[in-house]
Amino acid sequence: MAKFFGRMWDRAQGKLDVLRICDKVFDELADKNKSLLDISSFSVATLMVYNSINKQLAGPHKDPPCMSDFYRKEQVEGITQEEFRRLIMEWVSKDLRLVLANKAVVAILAAPLLAVTAKNAGRKVPRIGDAVEKVPTPLLFTVFSVALMFLQDVRAGKP
Numbered sequence: 001m002a003k004f005f006g007r008m009w010d011r012a013q014g015k016l017d018v019l020r021i022c023d024k025v026f027d028e029l030a031d032k033n034k035s036l037l038d039i040s041s042f043s044v045a046t047l048m049v050y051n052s053i054n055k056q057l058a059g060p061h062k063d064p065p066c067m068s069d070f071y072r073k074e075q076v077e078g079i080t081q082e083e084f085r086r087l088i089m090e091w092v093s094k095d096l097r098l099v100l101a102n103k104a105v106v107a108i109l110a111a112p113l114l115a116v117t118a119k120n121a122g123r124k125v126p127r128i129g130d131a132v133e134k135v136p137t138p139l140l141f142t143v144f145s146v147a148l149m150f151l152q153d154v155r156a157g158k159p
Helices: 002-013 015-029 039-056 067-073 081-123 129-134 137-151
Strands: none
Touching (some): 039 067, 081 129
């Protein structure tokens, strides 16, 4: 159960999208024989990841970190996929909090309007009007808020 909620929390923050983007970019640019991303391709891969993040995740534009700091630290022949994912997640973790905050603001602002509208529409339906009347409106706020948090990830054409 904790694993499920942890995965939902990661999804709400956008971590799963970032990891999917990292894997796709790494597969495109990595050396197929060694399964390593060489240092010269690393900056291109980082720019591709940040470009995809800026296109897919809601929120402010995110700039990649300065590559000169990384080049001084890492003097190796290449980077594995796991290291690449870890570095990108380390760099974007602060930005993912902003993504979550933006989703929460949209959900909190839209949920009351949707809940009241749904309750009013439900009252007009002949057989369920009495049942809708008994459902507390704050419960509907909560349900709509949670649903809106997760529905913001759904996009047309997204695999």
